Amino acid sequence: MSCMAQQTYVSSRAAVPNLEFRPKGRGIVPRGLTFAAVLIILLMLAIIMGNILVGGMGTISWEFLTHPPEQGMKAGGVFPAIFGTVALVILMVIAVVPIGVFTAIYLQEYTSPTSWTTRLIRVAINNLAGVPSIVFGLFGLGFFIAFVGGGIDTLFFPEEGPVWGQPAIIWASLTLALLTLPVVIVSTEEALRTIPRELREGSYALGGTRLQTIWRIIIPQALPGILTGSILAVSRGAGEVAPIMFTGAAYYLPYLPGKLNDQFMELGYHIYIMATQSPDIEATKPILYGTVLVLLLLTFSLNSVAILIRSRMRRSRVGAQ
């Protein structure tokens, strides 16, 4: 910080207002107003959480977590939806983590931050993070299902009906992988930046090649960051509904997805259909609240773990310096 101070005086000239400061006043009004904003946010959070907790607590039981829906979703549990969600994010992680980590390594270790390729890739990542999730859904349908899946079908299964050119867990997870790619990249990059240069130089001095250095020194060091990124990606992916609506999520399946081209049930989608299409909304309400609570607990616990790892990582960096 202090080393930058000298330069900033020059550059931020415009930002220092030419004002006479009145010495009076303790800023109660701005302090109060901004604090009110904080209070409202906390209050809304408390209301939402409280509502869902109260509504869903009574429903959650071992039976609820391990049984499929019954009687047109008026009874039973959400096991297939939990299973589908987990299977979905596992496939997604398999696809997204290597690519995300490699991209981060490329950006941090291979190119200078000012080169045009880096800039271009960075712009792409930032924009990918901002593409509306429903557009990912459109893309998944147009590219993965119609183009890739349809292509495989015409090549390998010209006689049969659609085998791959239809909504399936593999297409949904690949769509989600693209959606969560920026999360993994950003998180890994942050971790890579914290690795001291001496480590790399030490490795090179001992005769390690760049790839050896990356594989044996850098990736192990960046592991917490990679882990954080993966967990955040999972938490994000588990909650997204719009991209999977057309690429693989099913209203109801009597079996668990066992093949890559099966459809699947998913918690978020299950919430959506139960809230809007269940046969009897009043009767499903407890189950609906229970499902919401399960999804929230899943995403929150994943997030807390990610935050914990990250803060430990940051602390250890501070300690090292």
Next chain:
Amino acid sequence: MLQARLISTDSRQTYNSNSKGYKMKKMLLTGMFLIAIAGIVVAGRNITIKGSDTLVRLGQRWAEEYMKQNPGVVIQVSGGGSGTGIAALLNGTTDICEASRDMKEKEYKLAERKGIEPLRVSVALDGIAVFLNKGNSVKELSFAQLKGIYTGAITNWKEVGGTDTRIILYGRENNSGTYAFFKKQVLNKEDYSEYTQTLPGTASVVNAVSKDKNGIGYGGIAWATGVRFAAVRKADADSAILPSVESISSGDYPISRDLYWFFNGKPTGELKTLVNWALSEEGQEIAEAMDYIPLPKERAKAGMID
């Protein structure tokens, strides 16, 4: 720690562990490749049923029971609306399309162009009920009144014998067969008022009307809880009739319809067994137990595939 790690990086060890890592990676990659290939080749086919939200519960129940009796058969059921199902049939992405309406002429033409031969089988009956809030004093509505209400010509309950409050319209998304059927039967194909709140399922409509004392909605009678039915008359001179199993299967209730399964060509094998089972007494009893209206026995028998 750091030192230890660097010291251990002498070249021999690098070579050994690297080659081990390489082998592992190679194995992993080969494995993944093999799994992908195997996945592509082995992937079998299940029976897929897709379409009408009105029928999805019945389809699901039938699938459940059929699979229980015939282990080894896998049926996957999804909803989304009749339009969704028909689109899937035309796109070749479903075996059975559930629909609460017939295909439109345009869709038949499209099917022809795509080389699909739709075969229609009635599997159950359904009545479209008009839902009112329990607090609403209006008891009966004529087709003319309903048309006025849903096209936006009548906007106040007072005009149809109720209190002086605005009518709040609830309807289905435009992919639903219910939407299309109601439009054709009651609205004479005119457009719904733009003020109609379109909700993604009949249950949402029922739920909305049950909470909104000025609301009106429509949908299959199997769904109604917490709302009241309006008695409906077709012409002003007719007597108003409440929807019920009897009035619908006798054909007295004016807004009733067949619910269909569409196939691509004449079903054979497992598909044929499934549809004949659904039309059997056992299948139709299940339909009745799920609050659908079973087909009259002769019609069910006549519909079976030989």
Next chain:
Amino acid sequence: MEHLRFKSKSRWREFAGEKLISISAFTALLSILLIFVFVFKEAIPIFVDDYIKEDASLDKMLCQQEFYEGREAKWSWQPNSEVPKFSLLPLFIGTLKAALVAMLFAIPLGVGAAIYSSEFASRRMGEIIKPAIETFAAIPSVVLGFFALMVLSSFLQQVMGLTFRLNAMNAGIALGLAIVPIIFTVAEDAMTSVPGSLRDAAIALGATPWQVSLTTVLPAAMPGIFAGIVLGFGRAVGETMIVLMASGNAAIISISVADSVRTFSATIAAELGEVVFGDTHYHVLFLIGLLLFIFTFVVNLGGDIVLTRLKERLQGRTT
């Protein structure tokens, strides 16, 4: 010999590994391009195919149409009618209304909380605020939509005596909840990156701490706050599940936020499942997707540039 073989093998491995890494690095770029290409490809027929132009020419999507003889001309979204009507205006208005309500709700909360967190909060308070905001950001949008549908809508209707239970205000507030974390994070980041020297200067000139915040830090961080707001707006326009569940989805042209609205994103979500591939309706939905994509692309690029410039300036790397 052994040594040599190791070398050559290692060189091959080095080559393959580096190629793998650099190819992976272009995935993000490739995906953005593919998304654009594939969404664009499906929207093209609207401009070239005569059959599709019949119902959905640009003229018909943008201008008032007299659909039935003798009736007033209007903008109407009725894609499944006997005369399909694909006017985008009601959807545009709906999208805008919901997003504006969201902004009205989220800007004061997000910016206010960011100011408090970076300027006034004690360390302990900061330790409450940030995790709370992160928690908020972690709530899946389908859960917010669910909350708006089941709880918020009835509450608003009772309190304000609204005619429509599901309306622009209801959806907008829930949307606002979804974008508060974005605005907060970007704005807070901008304010904390204002260098201490600037604060010192203002204090030296006799400012009290809160005056420093409001007259020095805030103006300096303004581009960042603005960028946060713009990024939030981009998200509000593209967000799907909340509006799909909580807005009532009626394609009405009006300015009242108490009316139901149908947004671009919700329209795609509600109707895409139904369409026959290659039909007019299908291409129109992809056109809407393309519009959303281009809009958010511009917004993100703009926000990105503003933030990069701001950081460079605050860190003194000006040219």
